[in-house]
Each structure stands twice: as structure tokens, then as C-alpha cells.
Amino acid sequence: MSASPLTLVVGQLLPPTVTNLTLLVVSFMLLLLGAEIFTNGVEWLGHRLGVSESATGSILAAVGTALPETMIPVIAILQAVMGSGSQEAADAVGVGAILGAPFMLSTIAMFLVGASVLYFSGRRNFGAQMHFNEEATQRDLSFFLVGYTLAFLAAIITNELFGIAIGILLVLLYLVYLVLSLRSGELVEGEELEELHLGELVEGLSERLTSGKTGNHADDPNTVLVVLQTLGALGIIIAGAHMFVGQTTWVSEEILNIPAAVIALLIAPLATELPEKFNSIIWISRDKDTLALGNISGAMAFQGTLPVTLGILFTSWDLSLTWGTTGFLNAFSAILAIISGSILYLRARNIKEGNMSPYPFLIGGAFYALFLVVLLYHVFVIGISAAGAGH
Numbered sequence: 001m002s003a004s005p006l007t008l009v010v011g012q013l014l015p016p017t018v019t020n021l022t023l024l025v026v027s028f029m030l031l032l033l034g035a036e037i038f039t040n041g042v043e044w045l046g047h048r049l050g051v052s053e054s055a056t057g058s059i060l061a062a063v064g065t066a067l068p069e070t071m072i073p074v075i076a077i078l079q080a081v082m083g084s085g086s087q088e089a090a091d092a093v094g095v096g097a098i099l100g101a102p103f104m105l106s107t108i109a110m111f112l113v114g115a116s117v118l119y120f121s122g123r124r125n126f127g128a129q130m131h132f133n134e135e136a137t138q139r140d141l142s143f144f145l146v147g148y149t150l151a152f153l154a155a156i157i158t159n160e161l162f163g164i165a166i167g168i169l170l171v172l173l174y175l176v177y178l179v180l181s182l183r184s185g186e187l188v189e190g191e192e193l194e195e196l197h198l199g200e201l202v203e204g205l206s207e208r209l210t211s212g213k214t215g216n217h218a219d220d221p222n223t224v225l226v227v228l229q230t231l232g233a234l235g236i237i238i239a240g241a242h243m244f245v246g247q248t249t250w251v252s253e254e255i256l257n258i259p260a261a262v263i264a265l266l267i268a269p270l271a272t273e274l275p276e277k278f279n280s281i282i283w284i285s286r287d288k289d290t291l292a293l294g295n296i297s298g299a300m301a302f303q304g305t306l307p308v309t310l311g312i313l314f315t316s317w318d319l320s321l322t323w324g325t326t327g328f329l330n331a332f333s334a335i336l337a338i339i340s341g342s343i344l345y346l347r348a349r350n351i352k353e354g355n356m357s358p359y360p361f362l363i364g365g366a367f368y369a370l371f372l373v374v375l376l377y378h379v380f381v382i383g384i385s386a387a388g389a390g391h
Contacts, residue, residue: 024247028274030240034233035278038064040197041230043291047193048223054136055181057283057294058301064234065275066299068241070307072097077314087315095318095330098311100269102148102303103333103371105276106340107364109296112277114361116284116292125287130356132289134348136184140297141345143177145338148304152334154312155319163317167309174305181298196221198229237275244274266375300341324382329375336367 042064046056073094080087080094113130121128147170154166199217202225206217217225276295283292311317319334320327340363347360 020247020250023243027240027243027247030236031244031274032278034236034240035275035282037197037229038233038237038275039279039282039291040194041226041233043193043288044196044221044226045230048226051182052184053288053290054133054184054294057291058136058140058181058298059178061279061291061295062276062298063302064230065237065279065295066101066302067234068238068275069097069101069269069273070303071238073307073310077310081314094315095311096266096326097269098303098307098315099319099330099333099337100266101273101307102144102300103337104269104273104368105296105300105303106144106337106344107368107371108270109273109277109280109364110340110344110361111363111365111368113280113284113292113296114358115365116281117289117358117361120285123285126289126355128358130289130293130358130361131287131354132293132356134351134354134356136181136290137293137297137348138345139177139180139184140294140301141341141348143173144297144300144304145341145345147173147301148308148334148338148341151304151308151312152319152331152338155317155331163312167313170305170309170312174302177301177305195219196225196229198225198232241275266372324378329378332374333371336371340364340367 039061042056042061046053046060049060051060076094076097117124117130118128150166150170150173154163195218199219199221202217276299280292280295283289283295318325318327319331321331322328343363344360347356
């Protein structure tokens with residue numbers, strides 16, 4: 001991963017360790033800032049495009065904030081295909097990053113959704129209950145479960161033609177998901193939205209320069225301003241995620257001495273999934289549970305179909321059940337993600353009027369803790385061996 005200009009500048013001014021720790025804090029702040037600006041912008045973008053609240057969360061927000069973690073395996077795979085990188089790196093980093101994203105979303109991200117509802121219950125109109133579009137959530141989770149299970153089967157049934165067929169099917173599956181998502185849900189009303197941050201800035205500047213307002217850019221912003229703010233926020237998120245991955249990778253390799261395959265499976269996805277987590281926490285605090293949950297479940301539907309297709313077609317797609325291997329950790333993370341997603345899907349099918357207790361979401365935290373224990377045992381007790389580790 002190449003160094004950013006900010007990394008080079010700071011690196012010339014401070015000692016290496018202080019530099020990395022400083023950049024770690026800066027990247028975290030960039031993610032927080034980007035999440036706040038992005039949630040505000042994407043809500044207005046959905047309104048301007050006439051997209052439903054559920055589709056705004058499940059498609060616009062989910063895919064937008066899924067880009068940072070998706071680029072990690074894409075870059076690793078492209079380097080191998082073009083000859084500038086090794087296939088071993090593509091297998092280790094690519095497979096781990098592809099599987100790590102949906103695992104993080106279905107476990108720790110869902111846990112944070114439930115925990116945020118409880119934490120903000122005193123200021124929420126819905127209190128300690130979640131209120132969301134249950135049909136959208138069921139749709140998102142069902143597409144994730146079908147797609148991710150098919151991807152898991154592609155690792156077990158090691159047949160090239162079967163893998164290609166699964167890859168094509170997964171792409172078609174996501175296209176169907178997009179059509180269904182765009183056709184469903186209720187539109188977000190303009191009066192329900194907070195003022196556009198960029199619009200407020202434009203109004204403030206215009207008042208200073210012209211001694212008066214030149215238009216209502218905050219309450220009724222121009223589409224150009226909405227798009228600029230959303231893309232700008234996405235750029236901040238991607239920059240922050242890129243920097244955060246670099247610094248967490250440094251901590252893992254230089255201080256913890258963890259193999260690259262494990263970093264790709266656990267550390268990098270945890271860092272790059274922060275935008276979804278921050279976005280959802282912000283929306284939960286503002287009683288926008290459909291957006292908060294759709295941001296995560298929509299990302300799961302995306303990660304469980306398109307990125308896994310790249311893994312199936314262009315990597316070893318190592319999901320073995322042999323204890324003590326990277327393949328086992330890959331498979332174990334996939335199984336936990338499917339179980340966690342299934343629990344939430346079944347619970348969402350049995351709720352009434354979109355009201356649901358946040359406690360089922362906390363189960364994801366237990367699954368994440370379980371995986372962490374198994375991971376640490378593999379790394380520090382028995383060591384990781386066999387194909388896929390490469391170290």
C-alpha cells in the first residue's frame with residue numbers, strides 16, 4: 001500500500017512510531033467527519049433521486065461506504081492478474097478481505113446497532129425499540145444468505161464450471177436485488193431532513209460576501225450541492241479508511257506480528273467497515289432506524305454477491321475445514337456470518353409493525369468474540385499452516 005502525501009509529510013516531522021500513532025488518530029477522525037457529512041448528504045441524494053428511505057440505506061449508503069473494503073481485494077486480484085503482484089498475495093489478502101467484510105457486518109456491526117439503540121434509548125422517540133422497514137430488512141438479509149451460501153458451496157464443490165456458474169448467478173442475483181429495492185419503500189420527505197451541511201456553508205459565505213442570502217441552499221438545496229457533498233464525504237471516508245488500514249496493518253505486522261492473511265480477514269475489514277458503523281450509529285441516534293439498518297444489511301447483500309464472485313473466479317477461494325489453517329478461519333468466519341444473518345432474518349420475519357427489540361442484534365457480538373478467541377488461538381498457540389497463509 002503506497003504512502004499518502006500526508007503520511008510522507010508527517011513522517012518527515014515526527015519519529016516513525018509517533019508518526020504512525022498520529023496518523024491512526026487522524027484517520028479515525030477523518031472517518032468520523034466523513035460519516036457525519038455522508039449521512040447528511042446521502043439522505044438528500046435519495047430524496048432528490050426519488051429513492052425510498054430503505055433503498056437509500058440499502059443501495060446508496062451501503063454501496064458507497066462499502067467501496068473502501070471492496071477495493072482491497074480488487075487491487076490484490078488485479079495485481080495478480082496483470083502480473084504486478086503474486087497469486088499468493090491475491091489468495092491471502094483477496095480471500096480474507098472478501099470474507100472479512102460480510103463477517104464484520106453481520107456480527108460486530110449488527111451488535112453496534114443493537115447497542116446504539118440501548119445507549120440512545122433515553123433520547124429516541126422509539127425508546128429501546130427498533131422501528132424499521134421489516135420488508136426491506138428481510139429482502140436484504142435473504143439475498144445475502146442465498147448469495148453467501150452459494151459462494152460457500154463454490155468453495156466446497158471445487159469444479160471450475162460450477163464456480164463460473166455460481167459467479168454468473170451471483171451477479172444476476174444482485175441485479176434482481178437492485179430492481180426490487182428500488183421499487184419498494186416510502187420516499188423520504190424533505191421536511192424530515194436536516195439542513196444540508198454544504199448548503200449551510202454556501203449560505204454563510206454568500207451572506208458574508210453579498211451581505212444577504214442568495215438562495216435557500218440548506219433547507220432546499222440544489223442537486224449539484226447534494227452530489228458534491230456526498231461525493232466529497234465519500235472521498236474523505238475512502239482517504240480515512242485507506243490511512244486507517246495502513247496504520248492498523250503497521251500495528252499488526254510490526255507490533256503484534258500477525259500474518260498478512262489474518263490482517264486481511266480481521267484487521268483490514270474492521271477498519272474499513274467503520275464508515276458503515278459510524279453512519280448507522282448516527283442514524284440510530286436520530287430515530288432513522290431504516291437507514292441505519294439498511295446501511296448494514298444492504299452492504300451485506302452487496303458483499304455477499306459481487307465481491308465474492310471475484311474471489312470465486314480469480315483466487316484459490318480457500319474455505320477448508322482443516323483445523324489450524326487460514327482456510328479454516330475463512331470458513332469459520334463465513335459460517336458465523338451465515339448463522340448470525342439467519343438469526344436476524346428469522347427474527348425480522350416475526351416482528352409486527354416494524355418494532356423489534358435490539359437484543360437479537362447483540363448476538364453478533366458473541367459470534368465476533370468467539371471468532372476472535374479461535375483466531376488468537378490459531379495465531380499464538382498452534383500457528384497458522386497450510387495453503388492460504390503463505391507465511
